[in-house]
Amino acid sequence: MAVLSLCAGAAPAQSADLVVYGDYVLTMVPDEPVLENGAVVVRDGAIIAVGSRQTIDEQYIGAEAIAGTHRVVMPGLVNGHTHTAMTLFRGMVDDLDLMTWLNKYVFPMEGRFVTPEFVRIGTELACWEMIRGGTTSFVDMYFYPDDIARVVDRCGLRAVVASPHIDYPSPGFSGWDDSFAAAVDFVKRWQGKHPRITPAFAPHAPYTVSPDHLRATVEKAAELDAIVSMHLAEAPSESAYIAENFATTPVRHVQGLGLYNQRLIAAHMVQLDPNDIALTAASGVGAIHNPTSNMKLGAGISPVPAMLNAGVNVGLGTDGAASNNDLDLWEEVRLAALLHKVQTGDPTAVPALQALTMATRMGAVAARLGDKVGQLKPGMRADLIQVQLNKTRQLPLYDVVSHLVYVTDSSDVVTTVVDGKLLMRDREVLTIDEAALRASVARKSDEIRSALAATDDAS
Amino acid sequence: MAVLSLCAGAAPAQSADLVVYGDYVLTMVPDEPVLENGAVVVRDGAIIAVGSRQTIDEQYIGAEAIAGTHRVVMPGLVNGHTHTAMTLFRGMVDDLDLMTWLNKYVFPMEGRFVTPEFVRIGTELACWEMIRGGTTSFVDMYFYPDDIARVVDRCGLRAVVASPHIDYPSPGFSGWDDSFAAAVDFVKRWQGKHPRITPAFAPHAPYTVSPDHLRATVEKAAELDAIVSMHLAEAPSESAYIAENFATTPVRHVQGLGLYNQRLIAAHMVQLDPNDIALTAASGVGAIHNPTSNMKLGAGISPVPAMLNAGVNVGLGTDGAASNNDLDLWEEVRLAALLHKVQTGDPTAVPALQALTMATRMGAVAARLGDKVGQLKPGMRADLIQVQLNKTRQLPLYDVVSHLVYVTDSSDVVTTVVDGKLLMRDREVLTIDEAALRASVARKSDEIRSALAATDDAS
Known part of the structure; x- marks a missing residue:
């Protein structure tokens, strides 16, 4: 030709x-x-x-x-919110409410099992699944972000890697001071350094990070011109906590602390009132809708049609494999198209093309990658x-x-x-050795199974 | 050994x-x-x-x-409600409300395209998909049931094949009299004749079949000891119609006409009040939950946890591929587990095993096959x-x-x-020639595309 x-x-x-x-x-x-x-x-x-x-x-x-x-x-699809390494906890516990799931299972399991090696293996397993399923970018929030970033570098995906900081002990850290210092260090070291990896701050949630610490996050994010990714307005329990302690909504709480002036990626965004939606639209904050996770944890149904009408950039996420239980973004696309039809009683709500837009063009904007992909x-x-x-x-x-x-x-x-x-x-993944990955996953999950069995025996 | x-x-x-x-x-x-x-x-x-x-x-x-x-x-999984041959309409129109979808698209399309040949091809395509996906029994409701039964006989699946009768013209019939006579004839000819095929009556719905005609159905079903499969309590529009015309609920309307004394398989069961649920439990009527279809058409969320608590036998269905858009029962299982958690705000609702029970043991009972499979x-x-x-x-x-x-x-x-x-x-289907099937589907869907294009050009 x-x-x-x-x-x-x-x-x-x-x-x-x-x-x-x-x-x-x-x-x-x-x-x-x-x-x-x-x-x-x-x-x-x-x-x-x-x-x-x-x-x-x-x-x-x-x-x-x-x-x-x-x-x-x-x-390629954009997964706006996940915790990749939690693939190693896939299907370990199901059918529990958010706070029981977090406090009785996830946090203790993480304290016990999450090491840099766990994160390397779990992240690679997640990247394998995402490459196979057509997800090309993701926003991650998990421990040992340097290890995550190195896996992303090797496997070829694009990611916003957010370093978690929280007021409680977490894997590798005793509490806020050291986890926040590590996040600042991580962002400084990776900012602008890799064509496919963008570092970010990840204050866990308004109910696990104090106002002072959220202010400190805002200050550093502004100074470093860095993305901030956090859980926001996920479940009724969070709204109740914020109402009781700060007499406002989770959105207005973090907005008042300055987070809405940063390049914020807010995951979940379920418990919103019209004021919250208007503020989110005006600020350009990215809202990541995680339908499977919200349904499975009974968190509620995000007012996605109202957000879209207001002009909010809404993306889609799988959340971690511990609450999904996979990283299949096509299921989230389908659920985004189905869930809001039945919620509003309007079968013309979120038509197919709009659902797909949230996983691509608009999802990329919400994940702060809209200038590059989508x-x-x-x-x-x-x-x-x-x-x-x-x-x-x-x-x-x-x-x-x-x-x-x-x-x-x-x-x-x-x-x-x-x-x-x-x-x-x-269908053949070219950048990850599947056999070696499977062997690593088998070894690590055997360790977890043995430790759990020993605990069961002792109790 | x-x-x-x-x-x-x-x-x-x-x-x-x-x-x-x-x-x-x-x-x-x-x-x-x-x-x-x-x-x-x-x-x-x-x-x-x-x-x-x-x-x-x-x-x-x-x-x-x-x-x-x-x-x-x-x-194997039991698909308690589908219209198999509608696979040939897969994805033709989406994102419309039930009555627009039915009256503006589905009924006219059916009048125009549905022939015995259409049904043979569409049913075979559906059976191929069900065999590949692990569905072993299904409850079908579609035109030309003899053609459906012959496909089921050949491909080896198990089915309740329900012959539709309705007060309006439908493919092959001018209205109630001939469609009902054909159903009686079909049930007589197939009842007890085939180890895997059970014939049934299929009065379309309480809003398309008059009380007299539902009474006639009851009489014949009792006389022939036959299963009855129908749409029931699907959408708010149906409830409004029944309330306006009969001052009751769809369930109590058909219960009052004697249908609840028959071996009834009631599809959808979305718009139910506590009385309806109690009557359904007491009667042993099988209730088929079709989460994808109900979500896509904005029909509402079936009160499945309440039905299960009351002792109703709840099964799962895909509905036809025109409102799903596939016959993947695993998606219905997953949605049954997810949807009621978010609807009730209780993440312990419909735990995984219960969802699976609805697709197997309990679904078989609901589909009136519980003595044979599940x-x-x-x-x-x-x-x-x-x-x-x-x-x-x-x-x-x-x-x-x-x-x-x-x-x-x-x-x-x-x-x-x-x-x-x-x-x-x-993964290799042994009872259907996939290449021949694909050729038939291509030919038939080309005809449909051409006819639609000609209509578009003319309008």
Whole structure:
């Protein structure tokens, strides 16, 4: 085709690193329809062109090409809130309320088992699952963030890695002072240093971090121009605590402390009143909706349609695998489309395209990555996936967007590209040694099982 | 092993048709724990033994054996409410309210496209998806039930096939008289004639079938001792119609007409008051919960925990692929576990095992198949599946039931057996020619697309 275009007197074909074809290209650029028989061109990790197959073939020669028959090319998904290493606690305890789950199980388990090695293995397991499922960016909040960042560096994903600080003892720390000092140090060391890793502060929640400590976080985040990621307005118990102690809502509490002036990624955002929603919209705070986790912990249903109407940037998250119990963002997309229809009684609420927007373009903005990813257009970093659409259980196909939301599973993702680099080809993850990972997970989970059995025997 | 047991003077090993092993066996018999390293023995289509691998190997010699490493053996899932052939409408229209969806799209589409050939192809596509996903029994309600029954006969699944009758024109019929006469004829011809197929009456809903016609249904169902399957108490619009016309609730309306004295399978059961729930429990009516469909159509949240507390037999259904948009019962299991936690604010509501019970033992009772399937124990028909548990995204494994509910997807099902016959082995469906099916679906959906495009052009 390049030769033909030369013969026709057109400009000579330009070189590219990678051309990804698709029977369908869903750019997620506002108001752009699904492009049939198209391609995305990548050079130096960035998207340099999106267009019809014919135009692209005339203008570019890719060093590598990925065929697109029966596939849609679209932006990779953005998981706006997770605790990756908790994959090692997947399914250990279920069907408990948030405070029992946190105080009786999660915090004690973390105190007992979470080490740098645990975090390396658990994070790698999470990254494997995310690459396989088409998630290309995630916002993490977990202990030993340097170890998380090194796994992210190796496996090729993009992440906001938030270093947790909390007023109570946590893995590696005795309380606030040392956990906050470590977070400041982490942010300073990683800020601006890695093309795919953005460090962040992670004050755990308004009910576990004092107002003074939240003010200190604001001060340092402003000084370092750093992202802040935190749990906010998750459950009724949090609202009750904040009302009793500060006579306000969780949102207005942290807003009053200055957090809404920072680049805040607020996870959950369930317990909101109209004032909270208006403040969130006005501030540009990213709100991450975690439907599975909120349902499983009985936290409530986030007022997502009201937030969207008010102009809040709403993203989607899986939360950790201990409360989900997987990192499959397609389930969150589907639930975002379903849950608010039944909550409002309006089946036109959160239509399929809007749900998908929350996992891509708008989710990227909410995760403070909107300048880099979430849309397929020239200038954006090349974070994209191919999803297969012709499996027998997907037939027939009338509407690509409908299928992506209501029919697609993580197993339908066939290609994952981040920053122009292939992380998965034809379902094979290229950057993680699956056999070695499985062996590590087996060893670590055997340790956990043995320790739990010993505790059970002793009690 | 058989030789050893003979040497030890034990009884000689008995012959069996099939032995299905599992690292885990989940019988779903009340209060039976997960059996590790076990097996299920099948002869003449029935389960004749369930026990430890060692005991089974000593006592039985199977003509065929299926290995169970990293697999759980459990009862096949029961889909208590679906319209199988609507797979051919999968994803055609979404994000509309029930009455618009029904009256503007579904009914006209059905009038235009639904023929015996459409039903044969759509039903086969549905059966393929159900076999692949581990559903072994289903309750169908769709046009041309003889064609449905013939597909079920060939593909090996078990089904209650309900013949629809409605006061309005429907595919093949001008209204009530002929559709009801055809249903009576269908039930007479199939009742007691096939080991896996049970015919049933299907008066569409209380808002589409008059009281006189519901009374006539009751009379014929009583005379023929036949199952009745219908939509009941689905959406607020139905409740409003029944209140306006009959000054009662949908449940008390049909109860007053005698339907609650029949073997009724009532689909949806969303709009219920405490009286309705008490009547349903007392009557033994099976209530089929369709969470995805109810959410997608904004119908409301069924009071499942209250029904379970009252003793109602609650099963799960996918509804048709036009309102789901697939027939994946694992998603319904997961949603049944999640939705009622957030609805009640109680994260201990509908724990994982209870959700799984609704898809197996209790679902079988609700679908009027509880004497045949839903549990793995001697005397039951051999409807069982193997689910793989060691894929990397499922690791680690602490609790089999938790993983089945919160992590398993339909793609994790590896073996499907119905009535002792293997319908899928190692993910390969053995009773349906996938290539031929795909060709038929392509042809039929092309026809639908062309007709729709012609309509669009003309309008």
